[in-house]
Amino acid sequence: MWSYLSRLELKNSLIYYLFLLIFFFFWNFFSLFTIYLYTNFQKIADIYKNRVYLNLIIYSQKSDNTTVTNLVNNLKQLLHVKKVEVFPPEKIFQKIKNSLPSEIFKNYKKNEIINYFPYVVKIYPTSFKSYSLLKNQLQLLKSSNNKIDIYEAKISKMVNFAFVLKPGFFCFFIIWIVFYILFLLFFNYFLNSFLDKQIQIFILLGGSLNNFKIIRLFFISAFSSIAFITSTILFLYIANNLSNIFNITKLTQSSSYFLFSNNLFNIFIYYILTILVFPAIIIWFSYKKYEN
Amino acid sequence: MNLFSFQNVNKIYPPYFKALININLEIKEGDFIILTGSTGAGKTTLLKLLYREEKPTSGEIFYKNISYSELKTRQFNQLRQKWGIIFQDYKLFPDLSVYENIKISLILSGKKFKNMKIFIYEYLERFLLAHKAQKKIKELSGGEQQKVGVIRALIRDPEVLIADEPTGNLDPDSIKEILQILKEFHNKGKTIILATHDPIIINQKLGKLIRLKQGELINNVELFE
Numbered sequence: 001m002w003s004y005l006s007r008l009e010l011k012n013s014l015i016y017y018l019f020l021l022i023f024f025f026f027w028n029f030f031s032l033f034t035i036y037l038y039t040n041f042q043k044i045a046d047i048y049k050n051r052v053y054l055n056l057i058i059y060s061q062k063s064d065n066t067t068v069t070n071l072v073n074n075l076k077q078l079l080h081v082k083k084v085e086v087f088p089p090e091k092i093f094q095k096i097k098n099s100l101p102s103e104i105f106k107n108y109k110k111n112e113i114i115n116y117f118p119y120v121v122k123i124y125p126t127s128f129k130s131y132s133l134l135k136n137q138l139q140l141l142k143s144s145n146n147k148i149d150i151y152e153a154k155i156s157k158m159v160n161f162a163f164v165l166k167p168g169f170f171c172f173f174i175i176w177i178v179f180y181i182l183f184l185l186f187f188n189y190f191l192n193s194f195l196d197k198q199i200q201i202f203i204l205l206g207g208s209l210n211n212f213k214i215i216r217l218f219f220i221s222a223f224s225s226i227a228f229i230t231s232t233i234l235f236l237y238i239a240n241n242l243s244n245i246f247n248i249t250k251l252t253q254s255s256s257y258f259l260f261s262n263n264l265f266n267i268f269i270y271y272i273l274t275i276l277v278f279p280a281i282i283i284w285f286s287y288k289k290y291e292n
Numbered sequence: 293m294n295l296f297s298f299q300n301v302n303k304i305y306p307p308y309f310k311a312l313i314n315i316n317l318e319i320k321e322g323d324f325i326i327l328t329g330s331t332g333a334g335k336t337t338l339l340k341l342l343y344r345e346e347k348p349t350s351g352e353i354f355y356k357n358i359s360y361s362e363l364k365t366r367q368f369n370q371l372r373q374k375w376g377i378i379f380q381d382y383k384l385f386p387d388l389s390v391y392e393n394i395k396i397s398l399i400l401s402g403k404k405f406k407n408m409k410i411f412i413y414e415y416l417e418r419f420l421l422a423h424k425a426q427k428k429i430k431e432l433s434g435g436e437q438q439k440v441g442v443i444r445a446l447i448r449d450p451e452v453l454i455a456d457e458p459t460g461n462l463d464p465d466s467i468k469e470i471l472q473i474l475k476e477f478h479n480k481g482k483t484i485i486l487a488t489h490d491p492i493i494i495n496q497k498l499g500k501l502i503r504l505k506q507g508e509l510i511n512n513v514e515l516f517e
Binding site for chain 2: 001004007008011012198200201202203204205206207208209291
């Protein structure tokens with residue numbers, strides 16, 4: 001009987017199952033890719049989260065040394081400051097003198113050039129969470145002193161963004177899963193109405209709806225599994241190449257393959273939920289109308 | 293004991309077409325019921341309520357004194373497995389072959405056979421359809437499809453046979469064959485409920501004649517016992 005039921009299910013609806021296969025291929029690929037981007041972003045943020053800092057640039061004459069020292073002392077008293085490093089204009093000059101055009105040295109003396117350089121104060125927050133609070137405090141300081149400027153290092157911006165991204169990512173992923181569930185609902189209701197006549201005949205002959213439910217689940221799982229395997233292979237291939245191109249592998253000390261094999265349990269849960277549990281619930285739900 | 297009973301059953305198709313009006317009917321085990329009436333009298337609707345393809349708008353239907361509304365889906369499936377139903381519109385699986393359509397019916401009846409294939413071919417032979425056993429239903433003529441529908445119901449050797457116009461598209465020889473089988477069935481003490489307006493069957497005086505007119509039961513005449 002199972003072979004007949006399989007034929008009845010597939011004969012006219014094969015095209016729709018192929019559509020499911022294509023849909024799940026891209027859905028799964030995009031899901032894995034989103035997780036990949038998110039986890040790598042978080043991993044990099046984790047590595048750098050103790051290295052975030054803010055640069056305070058103070059445009060001050062050398063004679064104002066005492067003013068800078070006072071300012072630095074005041075900064076050290078702030079609530080969220082862990083460490084303060086001061087780079088005087090001389091040090092900055094030493095660092096970049098080789099990149100300056102040689103004409104400058106012909107027209108000006110070294111001391112004259114240095115006078116144009118600011119003081120750079122690197123301020124490290126007590127923790128990554130206090131980064132934003134510290135930034136707000138420094139903004140206040142800036143508004144009261146026009147010789148001060150704040151410069152955010154790119155890496156600090158990225159780490160801060162990763163922190164903000166966390167809840168956004170979870171919201172997006174819930175919406176993404178809801179989208180998949182809605183698709184499954186649409187797919188099942190559509191197939192039921194398309195195969196309505198034969199379902200009715202089968203029931204009138206004394207057949208159990210469970211047979212149709214099992215067959216439907218089998219085919220949905222089979223087609224989705226093919227899509228899952230192929231899109232996961234494609235994902236791993238692309239993710240590994242991207243990791244190599246952007247040097248993520250070196251940075252996080254783990255390849256995409258390693259990350260994948262290290263999370264086999266999570267992937268197993270993901271597989272069970274998307275390919276067995278969600279479809280089973282929706283199939284059970286969609287056949288409700290055939291019950292007395 | 294009543295096998296089936298209808299109590300004040302009404303069926304109204306939206307918006308206001310009254311297909312059945314206040315039907316009160318009792319069918320006992322071993323009865324041979326012939327439902328007759330002109331087209332649109334409500335014969336098919338009454339049978340659809342009987343095998344629960346549709347539900348009544350009001351009133352109750354009982355099977356062995358148990359209300360249909362109390363029967364769960366699983367219990368109803370088990371009942372249908374013991375019944376043989378011949379549908380007016382045949383209700384065959386068009387993409388399966390004649391043999392497969394009959395085999396599914398036999399499998400669902402839950403009966404065990406030593407050699408199902410031979411058993412099915414014997415029936416097909418009786419209705420001169422053995423040579424078309426592997427043909428798809430959609431490749432058969434209307435009459436041939438009706439024969440398959442009849443075989444599918446009879447081959448189960450059901451406790452109750454519900455037949456809606458089983459001879460509508462058949463040739464006289466096939467009608468005779470079906471009548472012969474129906475008599476054999478009835479002689480075994482089985483219950484038959486048959487809707488027809490075919491005078492050949494009505495004149496055979498096989499059982500109780502129940503006449504429907506515009507959805508109402510107008511008489512209950514015993515023709516033959």
